[in-house]
Amino acid sequence: MAKKLTLKQKNWLLSLHLLFIVAWMGGAMCMLVLGIYGLNVEAGERLAFTYEIMHVVDEAMLKYSALGTLFTGVLLSVKTHWGLTKHYWIIVKEVVTAGLIMLGIFGLSNWLGESVLIAGAEKAAALQNDDFVLNSRRLVGGAAINIIWMFVLIAISYFKPWGKRKERKKQA
Known part of the structure; x- marks a missing residue:
């Protein structure tokens, strides 16, 4: 059986876990706000810059905080x-x-990468590009889904519903 943590060790690990969760949720909220802003901005340079910032948030904050939360x-x-x-x-x-x-790795990061390229090349004209608009809406929806589910996960952690699984009797 694996050695259990002392109370002090558990509290430090729990604090680190909460720090990762807060960073992940904060990053998702940034993506939501920037994504909505990006769909409504008309200046081409601002549009490209907005998606560059979203890319930085994704690369520097979301990936590591999500994996840190899981770990x-x-x-x-x-x-x-x-x-x-x-x-x-x-x-x-x-x-x-x-x-x-998985949604972040296989969906949001890919859509964001495509949007960054389109916004950088087309500037304000990107808002007329169907692929850009679709990806931008996916990014906003994905950020909203992340935020909603994170609040659900927090509630699950607090209320601990559904109880303990029944242990299977070991046959000798």
């Missing part, structure tokens, strides 16, 4: 009495967190 969450589960699969609420959090990370 510290798994460590907290494994190194405390909660376990990875003992409680339904933890399993739901693991699945949703992994799903949000």
Whole structure:
């Protein structure tokens, strides 16, 4: 059996976990605000700059905070009495967190990369480009989905619904 954390170690790890969560949520909120602004700005240089800033937020903040949240969450589960699969609420959090990370990697980052290129090349004319507008709307929707699910995950952490999984009897 893995060695459990002391109370002090657990509190430090939990603090680090919360720091990663706050950074991830803050980054998602920045993406939402910048995405909405980007859909409404008319000056071409501002449009390109807005998407460059979104790219910086994605590269410097979102990726690492999301992975840090997942990593510290798994460590907290494994190194405390909660376990990875003992409680339904933890399993739901693991699945949703992994799903949000996959959405970010395979959806949002790709759409953002395309939007940065289009905005940089076309400036204000990008707002007439169907691919740019579609990707921009996807980015706003993806940021909103992230924020909503993060609030759901916070509620799940607080209320710990659904209880503990029934242990299977080991057959000898």
